[in-house]
Amino acid sequence: MKILTVDVGTGTQDIFLYDSRLDLENGLKLVVPSPTMIVHRRLKQATHIRQPVLLTGVTMGGGPSGWAAEDHIRAGLALYATSEAARSFNDDLDAVQAMGVVLVSDDEARRLPADVLRLELRDFDFDAIARSLEPFGVSLGDLAAVAVAVFDHGNSPPDYSDRQFRFDYLDRRIRAENRLSAFAYRADEAPEIMTRLQAVVQSAKQSVHTALGEIPLVVMDTAPAAVLGATFDSQVQARERVLIANVGNFHTLAFRLGPGGIEGVFEHHTGLLDLPKLEALLRALAAGSLTHAEVFGDNGHGALIYHDQPLLLDEGAGFGVVVTGPRRGLMRGSTLRPYFAVPFGDMMIAGCFGLLAAVADVLPELGEPIRGSLSGAGGGTAPWDA
Numbered sequence: 001m002k003i004l005t006v007d008v009g010t011g012t013q014d015i016f017l018y019d020s021r022l023d024l025e026n027g028l029k030l031v032v033p034s035p036t037m038i039v040h041r042r043l044k045q046a047t048h049i050r051q052p053v054l055l056t057g058v059t060m061g062g063g064p065s066g067w068a069a070e071d072h073i074r075a076g077l078a079l080y081a082t083s084e085a086a087r088s089f090n091d092d093l094d095a096v097q098a099m100g101v102v103l104v105s106d107d108e109a110r111r112l113p114a115d116v117l118r119l120e121l122r123d124f125d126f127d128a129i130a131r132s133l134e135p136f137g138v139s140l141g142d143l144a145a146v147a148v149a150v151f152d153h154g155n156s157p158p159d160y161s162d163r164q165f166r167f168d169y170l171d172r173r174i175r176a177e178n179r180l181s182a183f184a185y186r187a188d189e190a191p192e193i194m195t196r197l198q199a200v201v202q203s204a205k206q207s208v209h210t211a212l213g214e215i216p217l218v219v220m221d222t223a224p225a226a227v228l229g230a231t232f233d234s235q236v237q238a239r240e241r242v243l244i245a246n247v248g249n250f251h252t253l254a255f256r257l258g259p260g261g262i263e264g265v266f267e268h269h270t271g272l273l274d275l276p277k278l279e280a281l282l283r284a285l286a287a288g289s290l291t292h293a294e295v296f297g298d299n300g301h302g303a304l305i306y307h308d309q310p311l312l313l314d315e316g317a318g319f320g321v322v323v324t325g326p327r328r329g330l331m332r333g334s335t336l337r338p339y340f341a342v343p344f345g346d347m348m349i350a351g352c353f354g355l356l357a358a359v360a361d362v363l364p365e366l367g368e369p370i371r372g373s374l375s376g377a378g379g380g381t382a383p384w385d386a
Helices: 035-050 064-074 093-099 106-110 125-134 160-176 193-214 221-232 274-288 292-296 352-364 364-374
Strands: 002-008 012-019 028-033 053-057 080-081 118-123 143-150 184-186 219-223 242-247 251-259 261-269 304-307 321-323
Touching: 002 125, 002 221, 002 352, 012 352, 028 035, 028 125, 035 064, 035 118, 053 106, 064 080, 064 093, 106 261, 125 193, 143 193, 143 221, 143 352, 160 261, 160 292, 160 304, 184 352, 193 219, 219 221, 219 352, 221 242, 221 251, 221 321, 221 352, 242 274, 251 274, 261 292, 274 304, 292 304, 352 364
Parallel strands: 002 143, 053 080, 053 118, 143 219, 242 321
Antiparallel strands: 002 012, 012 028, 184 219, 242 251, 251 261, 261 304
C-alpha cells in the first residue's frame, strides 16, 4: 500500500511516499520549495523584466507571494487576479483591491494580452510531484490515498479577528475530539470555513482524481501534523506527559500532551518571539498559568488550558521540552533543555509522519498497516525486494 503525504509550509513543501512494504526510513522523500516561494520567485522575475502578471487558480498560502505581489505593484506594474486566486492574500476582496490588485473575471482574464505572465496558484500540485519522481522510475499510479497539510486561518467574518477566529476553531476541535488527528479530515468533511483546506480539496479533484480515480484524500492543519509526527521519536514516546513546540517560519504552536490527550495549547507568531519570551510561554503552558489574553494581547493567536495538573519541566534528568519545526534553532541554548525530535531519523518530514498517523484515524480501513509501520512492526523489506 502506498500513500503520498505532502506537508506544505512557508519555506518548503515536504513530501514522503509511504510504502507499507518498507521500513519508514527507506521511504522516498523530497524537500523542495513551497508553492508560495515558487510564486514569489516568479513574481520577482516578472518585476525585474517589467512584465504584467495574471494570477489564476485557487486560494493558496500567502506570505512570500503576497510580499512579491506588493513589490510588483509598487514598481508600477499591473497585477491582475481572479477572485479565488486573490483570496490568497486576503479573504476580504476589498482589501485585496486596496493593495492595487485588479480583480478580473475568468472571461476578462482570457482576454488579457498575450504578454501578460499567467501564474496558476495552488498549494498542492500532484502533477508536478508525479513528474518529479518519474525520471527516477517512481510511479504514483497505484496510490491508496493522498494526504496534504496546510496552515489555514479560515475565513473570518468581517470585523472579527482572524487570529481569534482560528483559535476559536482550534478550541472547538479539541473540545469535540481531544486528539491531534482531530485536525485532519476526509476531503468531503473539511469545514467550509477553512478555505485553504477547501482549495486543496479542489486542486486534488482536478488532478489526483483525474489521474487515479476517486481515491481517498485527507487534509490537515500543518502544526498538529508536525507535533503528531514528533511523538513518534523514540525518546518522546517514552514520556507519559510531554510538551512539544513546533517552531514554524510564521507560527509557533505548542501542545501539552498527556494520557487523556491535549492538556493545553498556545499559538503565537514566530517573528514576535525571542528565546526568553518563548521560554516564558512554554513554562507558563506547562504550569497551566498561561492565559488567552496574555498571548492574544501580544498579537498571538491565544492559549487554552484543558488540564489543571501542571507538567513539571525541571525535575529529573533528560530534556524538558520537545522541539520541532524549521526554526527550532530559536530554542538552542535554552534552559528548558530542549530535545530536537527526529522521528524515524528525519525532522524535516515530521509533518508527513503526522499526516500518516492521521490517515490511520481518518481512514480506518487503511489503519492497520500504517500503525504497524509507525510502531516499527510493519515493513522490513529492503527497497530492492519491494
